[in-house]
Amino acid sequence: NAGVTQTPKFRVLKTGQSMTLLCAQDMNHEYMYWYRQDPGMGLRLIHYSVGEGTTAKGEVPDGYNVSRLKKQNFLLGLESAAPSQTSVYFCAGGQGLEQYFGPGTRLTVT
């Protein structure tokens, strides 16, 4: 039982490149979330999903897309990376009220 895992752990992108971050969970969580964490800003919700095949916008969705084709996976895509998207990205899963977090992905956009 690995809980919530994130791939990759680190990534460096050039401005304009695209990439996909993968979040996987083996805890049968109905809900999944993507956050970004920035110094002085705290954690902010990007997108979330309340079930397989559903997605919704959070507080800071611009520049990101998500998909939840399978219940256990939640993908976060950056179509054209910008330096402002340099951040640490956290995925979380939950069943009801509680959230369980993955270890994070540190992304740098140069």
Added chain:
Amino acid sequence: KQEVTQIPAALSVPEGENLVLNCSFTDSAIYNLQWFRQDPGKGLTSLLLIQSSQREQTSGRLNASLDKSSGRSTLYIAASQPGDSATYLCNLNYGGSQGNLIFGKGTKLSVKP
């Protein structure tokens, strides 16, 4: 708009001291509040979850309370240890949507041996 404040931003105490961390919010219509700890360079670890109908939750040396009328939650740590050194974050779910989630910016705790 819901706002969450954690004061102080940083706290340093000697080992063995009992301490209280604060989380204040502006809108009392919350569904639940969750306390996390985050170690440097790591993810978040869930400590305690308080549902809106509850007043407090306890786990070991930790006790979290919730007072919606005053817009405040506290995390009490008894007999602090150097291993408690971390950043403590509170997270609220409010307003009837699973996406209405907001974090405080955290309190960085340092427990000195």
